[in-house]
Amino acid sequence: MRKLKSWFGAGRAKPAAPDLPVDLLSDAFVADPAPTWAWLRDNAPLAPVKSGGYVMTRAADIKAAFTDARLGNAPSRFSMLAEKNRDRYVAADVAANIPPFLDKPRHVDMRKPLSAAFFDTFDGAEAWIGPLAEAHLARLAGQGPQDIITGFGRPFATQAMARFVGLDHDPAAIARATGALFKLFAPITDRAGFDDVNAGLEATRHYIAGAVAARHATPGPDLISHLIARGGLTDIEIGDHALLVLADGIENIEAAIAQVLIRLASDPDHLAALRAGEGDIAATVMEVLRLETPAQTIPRVVREAHERDGVQLTEGTPIFLALGSANRDPDLHPDPDRFDPTRDHSGVLMFGQGRHRCIGAPLGQMLVTQGARALVDRPFTLVTDPARITYHKRLGHRWPVDVLARID
């Protein structure tokens, strides 16, 4: 019944079976993960992954996993990032400070002040984010075909996040810092690569420490100042939180803004309705985030051995929760491949759910929505053929590479 609903109900061709273990970095998967997700949901909802571990694809299973105490976020005790290694490796020390790598009780201790300081900072952000988006887009007007990611989404998100966090607007230093943090989330494959991760994080901590010292001396309406004011965290913990927030607010945003542009360009009636003030830009953004979920998979680690879907899971096994699949699961979203901004978005999972749910979701939505609003307010033409858009080979993320557009 489930198969009939998802294959024929949505009017799609029957998806071809991927090779198992599934390669989440294969060219076909990176180009379009949706057919693989559809096949896995119907045939192997907990499937082995080529790089190790398993991927979970059904929305109901993923929602249950968010509250399953047998799955956690802390690196396995066999990992270089395990807490016991924090005195040996900067990478393990950073991981031991930031929520995505923590289980309770430390997760609660670190997330609570970060979440409180986030909302202190978020109040009033809309007043400057909208004009900032418009100013960045205006720079591209009349310039001929420009990459909307490096020309608009990235500089806009970088400047917005620098201001939000409380850093000087230095795009090159910020790119180095976010690059260093993202390496912490990639699988560690060799010693030289791991040395590189540690060196990058060491330099980044030094850079962020300068901003923390500056905010001690001159507080502002920014995240670092609010973290200092709330107290209870060391300066290193404040710096690591600031780095996490900075990094989380750039690539996902630039990717989502590019996806909104691609969608609006391919749906002139919807764009015309938005321009006429008849549609809801925020709902359009939510629907684009559902269909083109930037964080396709999020990692968990088996904390306690157990059996699941006929698979015996041992402690330390990575489990990838496929949010991109859950967001197209017909059991959760009827006719899931159809773009429909009016659908109920209350159950969508692009920001996760439960104790690790994205702290920055309201800011993420606001940044993308203000980027989208700027696009709606200006005539633009998509230059890149949508069928030729390529995606970064980044485990867990769906981020387009170049999206050329002309802004008038």
Ligand code: HEM
């Ligand atoms: C469209 C943009 C964004 C998307 C798609 C996104 C998505 C996500 C996802 C899927 C998670 C993991 C949830 C889990 O593991 O259960 C997450 C965690 C997180 N996000 Fe975002 N995010 C976005 C923007 C932001 C922004 C702007 C911030 C800045 C404040 C932010 C801060 C965080 C933090 C701090 C966490 C870790 C929460 C924890 O582990 O307790 N995100 N995000």
